[in-house]
Amino acid sequence: MKTNNYIILRSRYYLSVFVILNLLFQIFSPPTMSHAIEHTLRTETIICEGTDYQTVAYFFSSEIEGPTVMIIAGVHGDELAGIKASKQFMENFEPERGTVIIIPEVNKEACENRVRTMPLEEDLNRVYPGDSKAQDIARLAGELFEIMEVNEIDFLLDLHESIEHYQVNPSHYGQTIILDDDNEPFLREISDYLVNQLNRLVFLPGNYFKVIIEPIIGCSTYEALNRHGIPGITFETSTRIDFCKRVTFHYHCIRNILNYFEIISLSHT
Numbered sequence: 001m002k003t004n005n006y007i008i009l010r011s012r013y014y015l016s017v018f019v020i021l022n023l024l025f026q027i028f029s030p031p032t033m034s035h036a037i038e039h040t041l042r043t044e045t046i047i048c049e050g051t052d053y054q055t056v057a058y059f060f061s062s063e064i065e066g067p068t069v070m071i072i073a074g075v076h077g078d079e080l081a082g083i084k085a086s087k088q089f090m091e092n093f094e095p096e097r098g099t100v101i102i103i104p105e106v107n108k109e110a111c112e113n114r115v116r117t118m119p120l121e122e123d124l125n126r127v128y129p130g131d132s133k134a135q136d137i138a139r140l141a142g143e144l145f146e147i148m149e150v151n152e153i154d155f156l157l158d159l160h161e162s163i164e165h166y167q168v169n170p171s172h173y174g175q176t177i178i179l180d181d182d183n184e185p186f187l188r189e190i191s192d193y194l195v196n197q198l199n200r201l202v203f204l205p206g207n208y209f210k211v212i213i214e215p216i217i218g219c220s221t222y223e224a225l226n227r228h229g230i231p232g233i234t235f236e237t238s239t240r241i242d243f244c245k246r247v248t249f250h251y252h253c254i255r256n257i258l259n260y261f262e263i264i265s266l267s268h269t
């Protein structure tokens, strides 16, 4: 009996020491590093593979769940500022949450030839939602819309340019943010936010951005909203303005939209 009591006491002693050491370790050990390291999964999807319309969609996914935003440029191949800005933006991009899909040269052939449309008589921004089984440019539009649907995107940003300021000649859209529907409070809210942010970068009042309502059947944002309930805006700069400044506008447009969705934090970038 005496030996048994001795063993029990000894065991209690070791157990107490183990519990105390464990507590001390938990108090003084360094915090876990798992939150300090952010990972971005980068993948690519080939659109219209093997055809004249072949182009690439780049995916940037955070480990942390969040909204999915799609950014497209080069729908018109001679509207260079959005193409340049989206390519620049992709270089070091790390989303803090969610997923961003960027297609910097939607109409690749038109971009390479620096012409508005390719084929010349077909305007891609009038053939949405397209048809992924077609053989002509409707296939490009169709595959792009399939990416939107499959990835259940929350917002579409379509980057464009125009040859004149809307303020000077309203038949052109330079320096505007175009909405397809004035009855969507969310679209009004996000576009008002964007205008306020971007006009801080504008020195001449003639270059101020303005929100306009212009529903155009067959254009990306109109069809995304009306067929799939996906909100989006078309962003337009005027080519009357210096190229570097226009690239800056597109770059900040992308950053502010992603900041609005808390995919990036402007204070950290």
Ligand SMILES: [Zn+2]
Pocket (backbone or CB within 6 Å): 075, 076, 079, 160, 161
């Ligand atoms: Zn355009």
